[in-house]
Amino acid sequence: MPELPEVETIKRGLEAAICGRRIIDVVINNPKVIKAPSADRFSHLLKGMRISRIFRRGKVLIFSLSSKRHKELFLLIHLRMSGQLVYPGQGIKARVSFKLSNGKLLDFNDQRLLGELKVLKRLEDSLFLRRLGPEPFDLNSRDFTKMLSKRKTRIKPLLLDQSFISGIGNIYAAESLFRAKISPQRRAATLTYRQADRLLYSIIAVLKEAIKYKGSSVSQYVKSDGKQGRYALYHKVYNRKGKPCFSCRSKIERISLGGRGTYFCPQCQK
DNA sequence: AATGGGACCTGCGCGC
């Protein structure tokens, strides 16, 4: 479900709702989603810890936890395809439910069980975080052009590569390429400076707009208050196969690239 | 290095 704008929306919602709360209990209804350490150790470590700060890196949500008696710990949450964080939660259908010091629940729901929860002593212990590419907002055109110039692969799968650039998923890759008028099939290194510049600023604009509308609720994604984001209303190509392009009225096409559905306008995107 | 396939999972919508 969640790409950068969805995770950022959840982060902001939780920041306002649960920062400063203590975790009193952890109910694990499906240990499959606990990737480290063991489920028992996971709850033991978390009990009594205070949620002091919440941040985001790429699509990963990170809770920084503290207590007087223990060293700082990090709870990493990757929602993958169908994960949700809902507060206050019901605890019923949750894979994992955190009981907080105010008696309310923070639910981790995940229909497809692909999500991951981890407790780490240090962020450097996460190989995924260590390998994560830069946040789109931190890049400039010159760096981005240079990064692209070294890669022979197609631009769209490259945008999905989290070690190349972090936070972009299937929806926003498609929307950004449409906005930049670049075909998803172009080889990365063939983009001119002008095109790379346009692509970077399209990515940033699309992500910011999506954050403004609190993410795209296509099927599973909800905000931390359980309500939907509205950005799907503004998608120009994603999920619009056969529908007229908003710019030139040609039919939007869907092809498969790197095993992922890829939507684009064959007329506008070159 | 790049690409393709399958794996991990559950559930939905479609055509027959």
Next chain:
DNA sequence: TGCGCGCAGGTCCCAT
């Protein structure tokens, strides 16, 4: 109604 198929916002792992 029921079945089989393809598909899904992500990532990893293997083979070529």
